[in-house]
Every structure is written in C-alpha cells, then in structure tokens.
Amino acid sequence: MADLNHSPNQKLDQLMKVGLTGGIGSGKSAVAHLLEKEGVIIIDTDAIAHAMTAPKGAAIAAIQAHFGQDFINPDQSLNRTKMRELVFNDPKAKLSLEDIIHPLITEETLRLAQEAALKNPPYVVFMVPLLIESRKWLDQAPPRINYLVVVDCPEKEQIRRVQERNGLSLEMIQKIIDQQATRQQRVERADFVIHNDGDFAHLEAQTKVLHQRILADLTRN
Numbered sequence: 001m002a003d004l005n006h007s008p009n010q011k012l013d014q015l016m017k018v019g020l021t022g023g024i025g026s027g028k029s030a031v032a033h034l035l036e037k038e039g040v041i042i043i044d045t046d047a048i049a050h051a052m053t054a055p056k057g058a059a060i061a062a063i064q065a066h067f068g069q070d071f072i073n074p075d076q077s078l079n080r081t082k083m084r085e086l087v088f089n090d091p092k093a094k095l096s097l098e099d100i101i102h103p104l105i106t107e108e109t110l111r112l113a114q115e116a117a118l119k120n121p122p123y124v125v126f127m128v129p130l131l132i133e134s135r136k137w138l139d140q141a142p143p144r145i146n147y148l149v150v151v152d153c154p155e156k157e158q159i160r161r162v163q164e165r166n167g168l169s170l171e172m173i174q175k176i177i178d179q180q181a182t183r184q185q186r187v188e189r190a191d192f193v194i195h196n197d198g199d200f201a202h203l204e205a206q207t208k209v210l211h212q213r214i215l216a217d218l219t220r221n
C-alpha cells in the first residue's frame with residue numbers, strides 16, 4: 001500500500017488517520033455514519049472494492065481474463081455469489097483475486113485520502129473490514145493509521161444481522177467469520193472499542209465519546 005503518512009500531499013501527512021474495523025455484521029457502517037455527521041470524512045475500502053467489481057468496474061476485465069466469463073454477470077459486474085463460493089474453498093483463487101483487486105483499492109484509497117485532506121476535516125476514518133488481518137495498516141513502520149477503533153458484538157448477533165441484511169446461509173456466514181480475526185484479536189489491538197450489543201442510542205453515545213476523545217488527542221498534539 002502507498003504510504004499514507006509520507007505522501008506528496010503535505011496536508012495528508014498532517015491529517016489524523018483513524019482505522020475503523022470489526023467483524024462482519026458488527027456495525028461498522030452505523031458508526032461510520034454517525035462520525036460522518038460530525039464532519040469526519042469516511043473512506044470505505046469495502047465500497048471501493050464493490051465499485052471496482054460493479055458493471056464496467058476497473059477490476060472486471062482482469063477478473064474475467066483470469067477466472068473466466070462464468071464469474072461475470074450479464075451486466076458486466078462480478079458474480080459475487082459464485083466468486084464467494086470459490087474463494088472460500090480455494091486459497092489460491094482467493095490470492096489471485098486479491099492480487100487483482102488490492103492494488104486498485106490501494107490506489108483509490110490514497111487518491112480519496114489526498115482529496116479528503118484538502119477539505120480540512122477534523123480527521124479521516126478508513127473503514128477496513130480486514131484491517132487486522134491484512135497486516136498492511138498496523139504492522140508497518142510507522143503504522144498507516146494513528147488510532148484504531150474496533151466495533152465489537154457477540155457472534156450470535158453478527159450472524160443474525162448478516163442473515164437479515166444479506167440473506168447468506170448460516171454455513172457461509174460462519175466461513176466468513178472463521179476467516180476473520182477473532183474478537184479478542186481485534187480488541188487487543190484497539191485504541192478504542194465500541195460495544196454494539198445494545199440499542200442504537202447506546203451505540204450513538206459511545207460514538208460521541210470516541211469523537212470527543214479523538215478531538216481531545218488532536219488538541220493535545
């Protein structure tokens with residue numbers, strides 16, 4: 001990944017960079033939406049990946065060339081169901097897909113970060129589902145983010161939310177969870193943990209505390 005802390009954009013170098021992560025169905029998007037209301041700019045790498053694999057997306061031609069037309073829908077978007085089934089059962093296929101998509105996501109993430117810095121937000125949040133797992137954000141010198149926020153909730157709640165939202169089978173949801181970092185692994189790396197095991201008001205209150213804490217850290221620095 002391009003170095004977010006040493007880019008040609010001086011404003012980006014000086015900007016506070018917050019990582020936001022959590023397991024599937026944990027509630028990352030809800031937290032991001034609340035922070036956005038506070039004037040924070042959110043860069044959603046999952047949304048970037050979806051754009052890359054939408055009709056005529058930047059990754060479609062390479063995916064079709066490598067995996068074949070069977071993995072491309074008639075509208076020239078990625079057949080996500082078919083690809084999901086393949087990569088969760090074939091590690092080599094998963095690596096091949098990542099080799100195609102990840103460089104594109106990296107490039108677009110940096111572009112959006114540079115664009116965000118020009119708007120002078122209080123800080124920028126990178127919402128990355130596999131932030132812990134990728135080892136491209138924290139295990140660097142220096143890390144590519146200054147502060148890590150983890151949204152956590154019980155696994156049963158994750159499963160319920162994903163079933164309601166995506167309609168995936170229990171078996172597929174469990175495969176996704178099993179390939180992600182554990183709750184303990186994420187929490188141990190976090191600077192701040194939001195416990196999304198209550199109602200929306202509880203989530204909102206914790207997010208406000210998080211925002212104020214980051215602003216206080218900015219003032220001290």
